[in-house]
Amino acid sequence: MGTLARRLAPAAALGGLAIAIVGLLDPALAASRLPARDEMTAMAPTDNAAQQGGATTATCDTAETVTGPIVTTRWGPVQVAATIAGNTLCEAHAVVWPTGERQSRQISTYAVPELDAQATRQGVILDGVSGATYTTEGYRESLQQLVDSL
Amino acid sequence: MSASLAGIRPRHKIVFETMGTMATLTIASNVDADQASHAAHACEASLAGDDHRFSHYDERSEIMRWMNGAPIGEAARKDIHFVRDQCVLLEIASEGVFSTIDPATGRLDTAGYAKGHAIGKAVQAVRYTGVHDFNINVGGDTFCSGRPDSKRTWSIGVADPSRKRRVVAVLEVCDGAVATSGAAERGSHIWNRRPSSSLLSFTVTGPDIATADAYATIGFAMGESGIDWVGQHEGYSSLAIRGDGVVVSDALGLLAG
Numbered sequence: 001m002g003t004l005a006r007r008l009a010p011a012a013a014l015g016g017l018a019i020a021i022v023g024l025l026d027p028a029l030a031a032s033r034l035p036a037r038d039e040m041t042a043m044a045p046t047d048n049a050a051q052q053g054g055a056t057t058a059t060c061d062t063a064e065t066v067t068g069p070i071v072t073t074r075w076g077p078v079q080v081a082a083t084i085a086g087n088t089l090c091e092a093h094a095v096v097w098p099t100g101e102r103q104s105r106q107i108s109t110y111a112v113p114e115l116d117a118q119a120t121r122q123g124v125i126l127d128g129v130s131g132a133t134y135t136t137e138g139y140r141e142s143l144q145q146l147v148d149s150l
Numbered sequence: 151m152s153a154s155l156a157g158i159r160p161r162h163k164i165v166f167e168t169m170g171t172m173a174t175l176t177i178a179s180n181v182d183a184d185q186a187s188h189a190a191h192a193c194e195a196s197l198a199g200d201d202h203r204f205s206h207y208d209e210r211s212e213i214m215r216w217m218n219g220a221p222i223g224e225a226a227r228k229d230i231h232f233v234r235d236q237c238v239l240l241e242i243a244s245e246g247v248f249s250t251i252d253p254a255t256g257r258l259d260t261a262g263y264a265k266g267h268a269i270g271k272a273v274q275a276v277r278y279t280g281v282h283d284f285n286i287n288v289g290g291d292t293f294c295s296g297r298p299d300s301k302r303t304w305s306i307g308v309a310d311p312s313r314k315r316r317v318v319a320v321l322e323v324c325d326g327a328v329a330t331s332g333a334a335e336r337g338s339h340i341w342n343r344r345p346s347s348s349l350l351s352f353t354v355t356g357p358d359i360a361t362a363d364a365y366a367t368i369g370f371a372m373g374e375s376g377i378d379w380v381g382q383h384e385g386y387s388s389l390a391i392r393g394d395g396v397v398v399s400d401a402l403g404l405l406a407g
Binding site for chain 1: 172174176285287290291292294298304305306307308309311317320321328329330331332333351353
């Protein structure tokens, strides 16, 4: 994904549905590594829960930190950094967010703290993947299959 | 971290083949193994029943027999009528973008709604067994019920259509559907795709899986303007990936709300 644009929805009644985008990831851009932030380093030694649980997957203590591209939204630039181990999103937080305009501040007040709050919320696991319908054959190469294999 | 991650495992996970694709039922760890097994059987049986009912690939399916004028059961007939009527309503609401007629055969085609309808019924089947915290994913369309554990909501990745095994976003869902339509779609009949649409995929979230699935099909066919169209419907929101890789969504409103 080269860039990102988001638009505000008209205030919609959500009912029982609560959805938040916790991170926009671009692992392909792993070349642009972030230096580990203090809190990431601090949590790393205890992040071997998957090993304790007997799983053989990568764990958050071996996770790579990757940054998404700086993307221009109508409110200003947004950039998200994430640490990923296998299919586990260990952490995601905004490293660049809009400032300046009134609209931008409004977004920053709500949206970015929401993204940033994820920095302290550890161990975000993918429970499933939504994508264009695949065949039984296609499932074998899907991320859903990887999630299911854990 | 250690405690919280170790504490939520193992969850119950059942993977099975249905409707020409793979289904995954994930059940929260607070459900015991017997109950999870019961729920899994109910889920699998429900989907298998609807595969037999709505398959266009099997001449012996109930809908094919119904179209050929052969007798079918009363419950099947009512269910098929319901799905047909929903398809017609969606065709009207989308001004013909969603089509109920396969142009190749000139026959009724309910594939754009029937799969989501079947997932919705499987959700009910699982709930009837007393299990309320679970997630069903059938070929990339998913419904989340309750929570995986007391500390989390369900985290559903939106697949990156350009790169295998990557996600472009992670959606947090308590009770609701996440359905995606894309260019690599199997079994979804996007007949009336507008030439202006160059989307790679279109994801819809909302309370009802069959509706979300149909809206994803419609949104994908409409192109970027599909986001506004979907947003007119209360409770539904969308995220589209454009041909140039730009992610466009109104989901930020959900964050701000």
